[in-house]
């Protein structure tokens with residue numbers, strides 16, 4: 868049986884807010900928000916594009932270095948705003 872972290876009151880497993888003191892229960896297995904998923908995908912993309920960028924310096928197989936850097940910049944910017952969004956939601 869879970870207990871409230873603040874006042875130690877008994878709680879139901881599905882309760883998110885303590886009925887006694889209104890404290891929010893810390894989520895044991897927090898679900899990832901859409902923004903966090905998006906951020907993970909972007910991180911993977913940044914790594915891949917980063918590798919292609921490095922590769923483009925040495926071979927002609929990949930798109931041009933400038934193009935890769937431009938895509939990389941866009942991805943980093945999008946990721947930053949996605950991170951800001953998810954942090955903003957956490958504060959609510």
Ligand SMILES: [Zn+2]
Nearest residue numbers: 871874885888
């Ligand atoms: Zn409580």
